[in-house]
Amino acid sequence: MTAASVPDLPRSGLPFSFELYPPRGAAAAAALTHTIDTLAAAGPEFISVTYGANGSSRTSSLDVLRYILTETTVDPMAHLTCVGSSHAEASRLIREFLDAGVNSFLALRGDAPAGLAEGEGYLGDLRSAGELVQLIHRVQAERVPYRESPVPGQPGARTLHTERAKVRIAVAAFPNGHPRSRSTTQDIDTLLAKQAAGANLAITQLFFHADHYLSFIQRARHAGVEFPILPGIMPATSPARLRRILQLSGEELPSELAIELDVEPTVEGQRDIGIRHAARLATQLIDGGAPGLHLYAFNEHDTVLHVLRRSGALPADSPIVQQVKESA
Structure with missing residues (x-):
């Protein structure tokens, strides 16, 4: 079954989002702007951009976020990690993103630097993602304590507004x-x-079975978690990509998918297998009540757009739908 042979399903209008990482080099940067433009045309709720540990990609991350902010109508989301950071360093970085116009963040604790184990003094001042969340709110409150606006018909008079711009913190x-x-x-x-x-x-770590997400949601809601929890999906389009997913997630090897990828000799065939499995998972999640989908794009647009189309999540009137069909 090819990507073009699966009809659109009546699920359009469901929110979806993408994750990208900063480019490595000028050629990758040029290619990424085209990818961003194409993904933005699909109408995502936001596009998140990863951020290297200890600030290793701060400048390039901010460049990508600025491009999304100025050249598209999509909300950019900045990844932040707190491992190894002082309060002052983390506050300065948060303020830099806010000053650039970024108001959405993914707050992560982060991993230990290579070669260090838990408890070897690498944590810094912020020891959890929850503390980073609090710091983002605090910096935003300090940065914009209030605003003023002129009073119509009263020259020189100003009205004080105490409400602040909302920040989205995932x-x-x-x-x-x-x-x-x-x-x-x-x-x-x-x-x-x-x-x-x-x-x-919240955005979930990667998984391969819809029941894992759906049962987790049930437990979370029963415990009192109220905010939306988006399922994270990364299409496994090659054996190497599958190994990378397992490395990132710590999940057990999905034997059926692994076998299919291993026995398929062509790159295009492996890609179609990965799209088919990811679209099936997305469909099951949507049918189970997921509030949206978050797709890890690996700085490519075709694969994740095919997943959205095959799961029916792309709106039928999206300008990108025909382009996806034609490239299938």
Whole structure:
């Protein structure tokens, strides 16, 4: 079955979003602007941009975020990690993003630097994603304590407004458990702590079975988690990509998908297998009540757009639909 042979399903209008990473080199940067333009034409709710540990890609991340902000109508989301950062360093970075016009963040604790184990003094001042969430709100409050506007018909008179611009702060969720957690209960408790800190969205770690997400959502809602939890999907379009997903997520090898990818000799055939599996997962998640989809694009647009079309998540009147069909 080819990508072009699956009809659009009546699921259009469901929010979706993408993740990109900063380009490595001038050629990659030029290619990424085309990818961003194409993804933006599909109408995502936001596009997130990763951020290297200890600020390793701060400048390039900010460049990508600025491009999204100025050249598209899509909301850019900045990734932030707090491992190894002082309060002053983290506050300065948050303020830099806010000053650039970025008002959406993915707050992450982050991993230890290579060669260091837990407890070797690398954590810095902020020891959890929840503390980073609180800091983002604090910096925003300090940066814009109030605003003024002129009073019509009264020259020189000003009205004081105490409300502040809203910031969207997403956090990570782990349907199959965080590697450092002792139990699924601890994972839910951590998510509740992030909610109490002011997070208003979550994006899940990668998984391969819809039931893992749906059962996690049921437990989270029962415990009192109220904000939307978006399922994260990364199409496994090659054996190497599948290995990368397993490395990132710590998930068990999905044997059926692994076998299909291994026995398929062509790159195009492997790509279609990955799209088909990801679209099937997306369809099951949508049918199960997921509030949206978050797709890891690997700085490419074709694959994730095919997944959205095949799952019916792309609106039928989207200007990108015909282009996706024609390239299938």
